[in-house]
Amino acid sequence: MTTETLSGKPLAGLIQGRVQEQVRALDLDGTLPVLAVVMATADESTRWYVRSIERAAERAGVSCRIIDLGQEATEPVLAGVLRDLNAEPSVNGIILQTPLPRGVRTESLVGLIAPEKDVDGANPLSLGRLAVGQPAFAPATARSVVEILDHYQVPVAGKDVVVVGRSAVVGKPLSLLLLGRDATVTLCHSKSGPLEKYTKDADVVVVAAGRAGLLTGSHVSSQTVVVDVGTNVLPDGSLVGDVDEATVKGTAAALTPVPGGVGSVTTALLLLHTVEAARLQLSSLQPQALHVGSRSLDAQVLEAAG
Numbered sequence: 001m002t003t004e005t006l007s008g009k010p011l012a013g014l015i016q017g018r019v020q021e022q023v024r025a026l027d028l029d030g031t032l033p034v035l036a037v038v039m040a041t042a043d044e045s046t047r048w049y050v051r052s053i054e055r056a057a058e059r060a061g062v063s064c065r066i067i068d069l070g071q072e073a074t075e076p077v078l079a080g081v082l083r084d085l086n087a088e089p090s091v092n093g094i095i096l097q098t099p100l101p102r103g104v105r106t107e108s109l110v111g112l113i114a115p116e117k118d119v120d121g122a123n124p125l126s127l128g129r130l131a132v133g134q135p136a137f138a139p140a141t142a143r144s145v146v147e148i149l150d151h152y153q154v155p156v157a158g159k160d161v162v163v164v165g166r167s168a169v170v171g172k173p174l175s176l177l178l179l180g181r182d183a184t185v186t187l188c189h190s191k192s193g194p195l196e197k198y199t200k201d202a203d204v205v206v207v208a209a210g211r212a213g214l215l216t217g218s219h220v221s222s223q224t225v226v227v228d229v230g231t232n233v234l235p236d237g238s239l240v241g242d243v244d245e246a247t248v249k250g251t252a253a254a255l256t257p258v259p260g261g262v263g264s265v266t267t268a269l270l271l272l273h274t275v276e277a278a279r280l281q282l283s284s285l286q287p288q289a290l291h292v293g294s295r296s297l298d299a300q301v302l303e304a305a306g
Contacts, residue, residue: 001222004152004254008144008265011151015268016060022275023061026282033278034063035119035271036085039097040073040104045233050097056267062274065091075104079112086114092281093119093274116281119273121173130176137273142174144265145206145227146181148256154204154225157182162198164188164215164242165208170229174206195219207242217247225254229262 026033035057037050050066057064067081078100085091094117100106110122118126121139129136149156161183165171175185186198199205199219207215208229220226230242241258248255256262 001250003249003252006148006152006225006227006254006256006261008148008256008261008263011148012264012268014151015147015265015272016056019060019062019268019271019275022272022279026275026278027061029282031278031282032063032090033061033093033275034065034091035093035095035274036065036067036091037095037097038067038069038078038081038085040069040071040078040101041097041099042071043099045231045239046097046099053095053267053270057271060271062271071101073101073104075109078104078109082109082112086112086117091117092278093117093270095120095270096122117277119270119277122169124168127168127173130173133180137277138177139169139173140266140269140273141170141208141229141262142177144262144269145170145174145229146177147265147269148227148262149204149225152254154254156204158184159203160184160186160201161204161206162186162188162202163206163208164195164199165210165229167208170208174208199224209242211242212240213244214242215248216244217251220248220252222251222253224252226252227256227262228258230258231263 023033037053039046039050054064054066069077069081082094082096085094094113096109096113098106111124113123115123115125115136119137121127121137126136130138156178161178163171163175163185166187166189171187175187178185188195188198192198196219200221202224204225205215205220206227206229210230210232212232226243226248228241228243232240234240239259243255
């Protein structure tokens with residue numbers, strides 16, 4: 001059978017167009033959206049990702065400030081930088097990029113990011129608000145999965161959706177977003193047992209475990225839509241997801257590619273969250289409910305176009 005490829009690039013282009021429109025509108029008020037990315041690592045895949053954010057921001061007209069503290073940065077230094085960025089009115093969005101140096105407590109630092117500037121939903125307060133349906137910015141990667149499903153008109157209401165991986169960055173917030181769309185969600189992890197027990201009859205499977213080749217063709221059916229969130233760098237420098245593409249292609253109904261799938265949408269959403277944060281800060285409002293029950297971006301873009 002033919003497996004449909006669900007590329008993220010068309011949707012990323014739509015989102016980038018919306019970002020550019022909002023940047024022009026903010027410019028009329030004399031505001032330039034600013035995204036600050038704090039990093040403290042020599043990890044090349046992370047540095048590549050940050051450079052991709054910087055390039056996308058430049059294309060969209062968003063100022064991207066990279067604050068590279070080096071792999072020897074201490075927790076007090078990182079905490080001081082985050083507090084300074086919270087207090088700086090010109091900074092609209094803050095991302096604390098992981099991994100962080102050994103011994104630095106990520107969970108303590110993300111809690112310092114002001115919720116109104118927490119454009120990647122890292123602060124536990126943002127996740128808590130997401131859980132109870134209050135205004136918050138959802139983690140961009142988790143939101144990108146929902147937006148891709150919307151873009152390709154993959155229904156989730158009343159459908160069985162399996163999420164593999166329970167991280168606070170993707171798995172948990174994504175489960176909340178999907179519940180907000182009336183999906184029946186199963187969250188699998190390392191203690192869940194054989195994956196096929198859950199995935200074989202699922203309508204949608206999202207894999208976000210960080211293990212190359214984890215999901216194979218034997219885990220899915222011809223009715224399954226597979227979203228691959230994994231980003232694994234192989235020894236030869238190539239990037240692969242958590243899905244064994246060779247066996248899933250030809251078995252599943254549809255599959256997002258790696259690269260060119262979730263990642264491109266995630267980057268675009270980070271910029272969208274930044275300009276939305278700038279707009280809300282300008283008007284002294286709170287972050288809008290960009291998650292539970294929200295309309296798809298496609299619908300919003302069409303409505304804005306008249």
